[in-house]
Amino acid sequence: xxxxxxxxxxxxxxxxxxxxxxxxxxxxxxxxxxxxxxxxxxxxxxxxxxxxxxxxxxxxxxxxxxxxxxxxxxxxxxxxxxxxxxxxxxxxxxxxxxxxxxxxxxxxxxxxxxxxxxxxxxxxxxxxxxxxxxxxxxxxxxxxxxxxxxxxxxxxxxxxxxxxxxxxxxxxxxxxxxxxxxxxxxxxxxxxxxxxxxxxxxxxxxxxxxxxxxxxxxxxxxxxxxxxxxxxxxxxxxxxxxxxxxxxxxxxxxxxxxxxxxxxxxxxxxxxxxxxxxxxxxxxxxxxxxxxxxxxxxx
Amino acid sequence: xxxxxxxxxxxxxxxxxxxxxxxxxxxxxxxxxxxxxxxxxxxxxxxxxxxxxxxxxxxxxxxxxxxxxxxxxxxxxxxxxxxxxxxxxxxxxxxxxxxxxxxxxxxxxxxxxxxxxxxxxxxxxxxxxxxxxxxxxxxxxxxxxxxxxxxxxxxxxxxxxxxxxxxxxxxxxxxxxxxxxxxxxxxxxxxxxxxxxxxxxxxxxxxxxxxxxxxxxxxxxxxxxxxxxxxxxxxxxxxxxxxxxxxxxxxxxxxxxxxxxxxxxxxxxxxxxxxxxxxxxxxxxxxxxxxxxxxxxxxxxxxxxxxxxxxxxxxxxxxxxxxxxxxxxxxxxxxxxxxxxxxxxxxxxxxxxxxxxxxxxxxxxxxxxxxxxxxxxxxxxxxxxxxxxxxxxxxxxxxxxxxxxxxxxxxxxx
Numbered sequence: 282x283x284x285x286x287x288x289x290x291x292x293x294x295x296x297x298x299x300x301x302x303x304x305x306x307x308x309x310x311x312x313x314x315x316x317x318x319x320x321x322x323x324x325x326x327x328x329x330x331x332x333x334x335x336x337x338x339x340x341x342x343x344x345x346x347x348x349x350x351x352x353x354x355x356x357x358x359x360x361x362x363x364x365x366x367x368x369x370x371x372x373x374x375x376x377x378x379x380x381x382x383x384x385x386x387x388x389x390x391x392x393x394x395x396x397x398x399x400x401x402x403x404x405x406x407x408x409x410x411x412x413x414x415x416x417x418x419x420x421x422x423x424x425x426x427x428x429x430x431x432x433x434x435x436x437x438x439x440x441x442x443x444x445x446x447x448x449x450x451x452x453x454x455x456x457x458x459x460x461x462x463x464x465x466x467x468x469x470x471x472x473x474x475x476x477x478x479x480x481x482x483x484x485x486x487x488x489x490x491x492x493x494x495x496x497x498x499x500x501x502x503x504x505x506x507x508x509x510x511x512x513x514x515x516x517x518x519x520x521x522x523x524x525x526x527x528x529x530x531x532x533x534x535x536x537x538x539x540x541x542x543x544x545x546x547x548x549x550x551x552x553x554x555x556x557x558x559x560x561x562x563x564x565x566x567x568x569x570x571x572x573x574x575x576x577x578x579x580x
Numbered sequence: 581x582x583x584x585x586x587x588x589x590x591x592x593x594x595x596x597x598x599x600x601x602x603x604x605x606x607x608x609x610x611x612x613x614x615x616x617x618x619x620x621x622x623x624x625x626x627x628x629x630x631x632x633x634x635x636x637x638x639x640x641x642x643x644x645x646x647x648x649x650x651x652x653x654x655x656x657x658x659x660x661x662x663x664x665x666x667x668x669x670x671x672x673x674x675x676x677x678x679x680x681x682x683x684x685x686x687x688x689x690x691x692x693x694x695x696x697x698x699x700x701x702x703x704x705x706x707x708x709x710x711x712x713x714x715x716x717x718x719x720x721x722x723x724x725x726x727x728x729x730x731x732x733x734x735x736x737x738x739x740x741x742x743x744x745x746x747x748x749x750x751x752x753x754x755x756x757x758x759x760x761x762x763x764x765x766x767x768x769x770x771x772x773x774x775x776x777x778x779x780x781x782x783x784x785x786x787x788x789x790x791x792x793x794x795x796x797x798x799x800x801x802x803x804x805x806x807x808x809x810x811x812x813x814x815x816x817x818x819x820x821x822x823x824x825x826x827x828x829x830x831x832x833x834x835x836x837x838x839x840x841x842x843x844x845x846x847x848x849x850x851x852x853x854x855x856x857x858x859x860x861x862x863x864x865x866x867x868x869x870x871x872x873x874x875x876x877x878x879x880x881x882x883x884x885x886x887x888x889x890x891x892x893x894x895x896x897x898x899x900x901x902x903x904x905x906x907x908x909x910x911x912x913x914x915x916x917x918x919x920x921x922x923x924x925x926x927x928x929x930x931x932x933x934x935x936x937x938x939x940x941x942x943x944x945x946x947x948x949x950x951x952x953x954x955x956x957x958x959x960x961x962x963x964x965x966x967x968x969x970x971x972x973x974x975x976x977x978x979x980x981x982x983x984x985x986x987x988x989x990x991x992x993x994x
Contacts, residue, residue, distance in 0.1 A: 366938070368938055403793065404709055404711065405706055405709060406701050406706060406709050406711040406712045407704035407712075408704055408705065424697075424700060425694060426692050426695075426697040426700050427692045427693020428691075428711065429632035429692075430632075433633055433793070434794060438936045441629045442693060443620075443693075444621050444622025444627060445619075445622045447619055447620040450620065450621075450693040450694065531796065532796070534796075538795070539793055540792060541792060542792040545710075546709075547707075549782070550707075550713070556778055559781060560774055560775070563777055566661060567659070567661075567662070567770060567774065570661050
């Protein structure tokens with residue numbers, strides 16, 4: 282009898298334990314949409330383009346950190362690359378371009394902006410993109426089917442695709458050095474920058490710092506922090522001598538990049554009520570019109 | 581009914597000069613397709629980081645889905661509203677839809693970079709993604725279409741299973757299997773027919789949601805939050821023209837008398853449907869005041885003009901005229917214009933309207949891309965020809981009265 286009771290208790294314990302285990306495991310496993318964590322602790326980068334000297338060391342370091350053929354650093358030291366307006370690509374996840382202010386040419390580093398509400402995360406058919414807690418938007422090679430909808434969706438035209446590869450082509454974009462920041466290192470481009478044009482830190486601290494600089498040096502900066510509100514906010518923030526919109530970045534507005542697509546999507550499928558209602562309606566019509574032809578004949 | 585129409589396999593020679601031309605086009609497409617699989621998408625297409633989607637998505641998939649709309653629109657009319665006189669066109673429309681969706685799936689398969697992962701959306705869900713919704717709905721709908729086609733297969737082979745050689749010992753088992761399938765399906769088919777219509781409405785509209793996320797990259801003439809509605813309405817209005825055009829081409833190709841009577845009464849629905857679509861399209865333009873973009877004459881506004889005038893307004897006027905509706909030639913031309921208009925609309929939405937902020941040069945499809953698209957169309961027509969010669973799809977006048985009046989999907993049998 283006592284034996285039985287112990288068995289009973291044991292079973293209860295096992296059920297309880299598995300229940301707890303399930304409740305902790307399942308939400309992660311069956312979550313339909315990819316995670317989009319907007320943590321207050323999320324990191325960001327403040328790019329002060331008035332400091333950047335266009336040495337392109339960041340391009341070189343980035344390639345090294347992502348196993349891309351980087352070549353000699355000496356080859357980067359020519360101004361030829363400034364002749365064309367380059368874009369981040371699979372061969373170079375970040376690029377430094379030159380643009381012209383009133384007096385002098387300035388340089389600006391471009392890469393994925395790591396939006397707070399990324400269009401790529403929303404668009405991806407299999408949820409291969411994730412906005413992680415430290416602010417990075419990362420891509421999972423084990424999920425991606427290569428449909429390139431993320432490229433259609435991205436407002437900054439950042440993700441790149443390896444068109445020349447027949448097998449295992451990748452969607453390439455800056456991952457905010459997720460593998461490095463995970464273990465406490467700085468992103469490669471920031472670590473190497475000789476003039477500290479970039480500041481890495483908590484996003485909200487960076488905004489305060491940017492505001493301080495703009496307030497203290499009104500002659501040096503145009504009064505706008507690009508990325509503070511654009512497309513709902515981005516992890517990478519820029520301050521510059523002049524307005525970067527249209528000369529460097531597209532005009533985008535302050536609504537999150539996924540825009541209305543998510544609300545339409547959720548409206549059409551709200552708890553599956555609309556599809557089921559249509560199904561019921563059609564079933565009703567089918568049932569009611571069943572005897573249509575016979576009725577006509579009887580008249 | 582004065583004369584009986586019975587779906588019958590067509591017995592004609594398969595190879596004709598037209599078929600040989602189509603085979604050459606198909607072969608050319610297949611060669612470029614092999615290039616895509618061996619040397620990457622970049623070796624065959626003009627796609628790049630600025631223009632990730634080209635005509636393989638814009639035409640093969642988006643226009644393909646729309647042109648397969650004949651399947652669900654005739655199913656709704658014939659099976660759900662029980663307009664029995666249209667049953668002669670249901671089977672051809674079903675076959676067109678089935679082949680159409682098969683090629684849509686193939687189009688997706690060749691366009692995605694990692695084709696071996698095409699099954700991923702089945703297990704990796706992202707409910708926020710419009711593409712996910714389209715993908716899942718199309719996958720389920722393809723299965724539903726094949727199920728809807730099964731009664732035609734059982735009808736063809738019950739009592740006629742005759743395998744060669746040692747396989748003949750399976751004849752009886754297969755026959756019994758077909759009979760069981762037929763019995764089961766005749767009782768449950770209504771579930772699939774309604775499901776087919778619901779799924780079609782869902783993914784036809786979600787196809788419109790796809791480009792909304794492109795935001796300012798898409799030209800304001802097309803970028804609107806009501807794109808899902810416009811896509812659904814245009815799919816509604818292209819369904820019957822597809823059925824008419826395809827029925828007229830088939831009867832011409834096989835030397836049959838065109839079913840003008842059925843087709844002209846089917847064509848009465850087209851003008852109102854096109855009208856509703858036009859109101860949606862123009863109303864949206866007025867509300868968002870995008871007509872200002874028509875003042876500047878450039879390739880964008882010209883493409884928009886062609887889409888609306890030649891693809892919607894002209895055929896709308898044509899379908900209002902009783903003379904056009906009574907003549908096979910008039911029906912054919914007007915239907916082809918609607919089809920052209922919807923193809924244009926899909927092309928414009930996915931290709932013309934897409935203008936990324938850092939585009940260096942505009943996109944124009946490569947010879948290889950065009951070859952593959954034409955090859956797909958050619959193979960689809962050849963498959964259609966093959967299918968109607970094997971299976972009872974096209975109705976031809978018959979003296980035999982069929983007493984089996986099981987489910988409506990069996991076609992006219994009264």
